[in-house]
Amino acid sequence: MPTIVIPTALRAYTDNQTSVKVEASTVGEAIQQLAERFPKLKPHLFNEQGRLRSFVNLYLGDEDVRHLQGLDTPLNEGDELVIVPSVAGGTATHVPTPGRHAPPGQSESPALSDWRHLIDDTRLQSVSLSQEEVLRYSRHLIMPEVTMEGQKRLKAARVLLVGAGGLGSPVAMYLAAAGVGTIGLVDFDNVDYTNLQRQILHFTSDVGRPKLQSAIEKIQAINPHVHVIPFETRLTSENALDILRDFDVIVDGTDNFPTRYLVNDACVLLGKPNVYGSIFRFEGQASVFWATHGPCYRCLYPEPPPPGLVPSCAEGGVLGILPGLIGLVQATETIKLILGKGEPLIGRLLLLDALAMRWRELKLRKDPNCPVCGENPTIRELIDYMEFCGLRGEEAPITTDELPSITPRELKERLERGEPLVILDVREPFELEISRLPNALHIPMGQVAERVHELNPADEIVVMCRSGGRSAQITRLLQAMGFRRVKNLAGGINAYAQEVDPSLPVY
Ligand SMILES: [Zn+2]
Numbered sequence: 001m002p003t004i005v006i007p008t009a010l011r012a013y014t015d016n017q018t019s020v021k022v023e024a025s026t027v028g029e030a031i032q033q034l035a036e037r038f039p040k041l042k043p044h045l046f047n048e049q050g051r052l053r054s055f056v057n058l059y060l061g062d063e064d065v066r067h068l069q070g071l072d073t074p075l076n077e078g079d080e081l082v083i084v085p086s087v088a089g090g091t092a093t094h095v096p097t098p099g100r101h102a103p104p105g106q107s108e109s110p111a112l113s114d115w116r117h118l119i120d121d122t123r124l125q126s127v128s129l130s131q132e133e134v135l136r137y138s139r140h141l142i143m144p145e146v147t148m149e150g151q152k153r154l155k156a157a158r159v160l161l162v163g164a165g166g167l168g169s170p171v172a173m174y175l176a177a178a179g180v181g182t183i184g185l186v187d188f189d190n191v192d193y194t195n196l197q198r199q200i201l202h203f204t205s206d207v208g209r210p211k212l213q214s215a216i217e218k219i220q221a222i223n224p225h226v227h228v229i230p231f232e233t234r235l236t237s238e239n240a241l242d243i244l245r246d247f248d249v250i251v252d253g254t255d256n257f258p259t260r261y262l263v264n265d266a267c268v269l270l271g272k273p274n275v276y277g278s279i280f281r282f283e284g285q286a287s288v289f290w291a292t293h294g295p296c297y298r299c300l301y302p303e304p305p306p307p308g309l310v311p312s313c314a315e316g317g318v319l320g321i322l323p324g325l326i327g328l329v330q331a332t333e334t335i336k337l338i339l340g341k342g343e344p345l346i347g348r349l350l351l352l353d354a355l356a357m358r359w360r361e362l363k364l365r366k367d368p369n370c371p372v373c374g375e376n377p378t379i380r381e382l383i384d385y386m387e388f389c390g391l392r393g394e395e396a397p398i399t400t401d402e403l404p405s406i407t408p409r410e411l412k413e414r415l416e417r418g419e420p421l422v423i424l425d426v427r428e429p430f431e432l433e434i435s436r437l438p439n440a441l442h443i444p445m446g447q448v449a450e451r452v453h454e455l456n457p458a459d460e461i462v463v464m465c466r467s468g469g470r471s472a473q474i475t476r477l478l479q480a481m482g483f484r485r486v487k488n489l490a491g492g493i494n495a496y497a498q499e500v501d502p503s504l505p506v507y
Pocket of ligand 1: 367
């Protein structure tokens with residue numbers, strides 16, 4: 001029987017099964033069978049019209065089924081069908097409609113030949129190494145793949161890291177140590193306690209400081225020869241082209257879809273290589289998108305999943321070492337691009353399952369119909385990426401205003417007065433071990449719809465989660481199901497801990 005490999009992001013809908021055996025003779029039959037066996041999974045695979053969603057890719061072996069016979073591709077005994085979805089923190093789920101891509105047999109990597117001249121000779125001649133640098137880089141200089149020329153290329157190179165967080169940390173440290181001459185950093189965040197588990201560029205003593213300050217200090221401590229250019233700003237459609245223009249390689253260390261599409265489109269418009277990495281729980285993806293020589297991110301995932309369908313990294317969590325593993329793939333690819341050596345990850349998507357410690361390599365092809373790098377692109381300038389990702393509404397204050405909510409202080413006062421409130425905690429069971437409110441009814445978010453009979457519409461219900469996002473969705477769901485007296489606990493149990501009950505931990 002063929003097996004379908006389920007990605008982490010979708011395992012919540014398959015009773016945590018990592019793979020499912022099906023009795024099917026084609027890819028279409030297999031996916032249909034999977035959806036029937038796990039009805040909750042169905043909306044994540046198919047849209048309302050019953051077509052496979054555009055952010056779910058299906059691979060048989062290392063080949064995208066769109067390049068085989070689509071849903072009619074035959075399956076044999078022992079075949080493994082892999083679902084590759086898009087995930088914000090570094091993994092994406094998309095299946096463009098069949099027929100969008102080049103038919104099988106068409107050449108897969110046009111003009112891969114001339115990618116090796118990222119640093120031109122004029123710039124190469126303008127740099128030299130001091131005696132201290134020669135000593136520092138001596139283990140590079142004696143390698144035939146690097147030599148003095150390669151080390152000068154590294155020194156002449158300008159690399160931009162978008163994000164100085166989980167992925168940006170190892171990339172920045174290794175690029176600095178390797179002698180990349182100029183490193184640009186885009187980040188506007190401050191270091192938070194929850195960052196320390198994986199963002200190794202930042203230390204406990206940095207909590208509360210701007211990430212850029214912390215990053216510059218560490219990079220210069222590793223290698224004072226590196227010139228760091230900080231951009232303390234959010235990357236936007238207005239500033240992206242100006243920021244990216246002066247760099248040779250862009251490293252995507254973002255954790256959200258709007259910035260990921262923005263980085264991709266800006267790189268395509270400027271003809272720059274985009275060294276991509278993404279992470280979710282214990283799974284990661286990496287590739288090099290360079291439209292001049294191969295596919296871009298949109299060739300893989302033309303559109304983002306609708307908000308809420310795929311959990312974010314903040315909701316889903318991430319294993320602390322994972323950005324290290326994926327970030328080092330990005331750092332390696334960056335250095336190879338600069339040196340002009342080896343075989344870059346252009347046209348290949350690397351998938352890591354750290355739990356199984358298994359890497360897979362999938363083929364990526366340029367999509368001639370890609371909206372940004374295809375033959376007749378419809379995107380010729382940067383667009384509104386919040387709107388493109390369907391996030392405008394979430395940011396607009398009007399939506400939260402409309403949502404009936406209660407502050408932690410109000411809740412505490414009303415509980416102390418003994419008012420008959422039902423507190424509905426929609427977090428996952430393991431989160432209750434971190435912090436909980438007494439007498440709360442616990443129904444994990446994904447089970448609320450089917451267990452709604454446990455709630456009484458006549459009760460006044462306060463929905464709560466960690467920080468207010470999931471509970472807002474459930475508040476809306478319950479409203480839509482006819483509950484009139486439902487409220488969202490603003491800021492979740494973390495805000496409750498910070499504002500009224502310091503004995504509870506914040507996580
Ligand atoms: Zn493309």
